[in-house]
Amino acid sequence: MSAPDLNFLFIQVVGSIPKGRVSTYGQIAALAGYPGYARQVGATLKNLPKDTELPWFRVLNAQGRISFPENSKSYLKQKAMLQGEGVEFRGDRISLKEYGWRV
DNA sequence: TGTATGACCCCAA
DNA sequence: GTTGGGGCCATAC
Numbered sequence: 001m002s003a004p005d006l007n008f009l010f011i012q013v014v015g016s017i018p019k020g021r022v023s024t025y026g027q028i029a030a031l032a033g034y035p036g037y038a039r040q041v042g043a044t045l046k047n048l049p050k051d052t053e054l055p056w057f058r059v060l061n062a063q064g065r066i067s068f069p070e071n072s073k074s075y076l077k078q079k080a081m082l083q084g085e086g087v088e089f090r091g092d093r094i095s096l097k098e099y100g101w102r103v
Numbered sequence: 104t105g106t107a108t109g110a111c112c113c114c115a116a
Numbered sequence: 117g118t119t120g121g122g123g124c125c126a127t128a129c
């Protein structure tokens with residue numbers, strides 16, 4: 001009873017990220033009640049259907065960067081989506097003010 | 104059963 | 117600021 005539960009929890013938390021804000025994998029796991037499960041959050045997002053409504057693009061790593069290689073298609077897509085929501089990039093990184101949100 | 108891998112995190116040099 | 121090593125949990129082979 002772990003895999004479905006964790007996926008469900010992580011999906012809920014990711015879905016609660018407001019537009020124009022971003023969070024980190026570790027933060028997602030901690031908010032779900034499972035600190036240290038950052039990698040599992042990544043596994044959950046990877047398993048998402050391509051037509052999902054979940055704002056997976058609002059999840060970045062602890063360095064504030066997109067967890068994809070720059071030449072990757074997903075990287076450019078995610079960056080474009082975030083910029084479209086008003087998230088400003090400082091090179092490959094984002095502004096720290098975009099972090100976190102209040103529930 | 105054991106090893107390798109992954110959309111990760113943290114600390115030290 | 118960057119780089120390297122260790123730690124972390126679950127899944128795949």
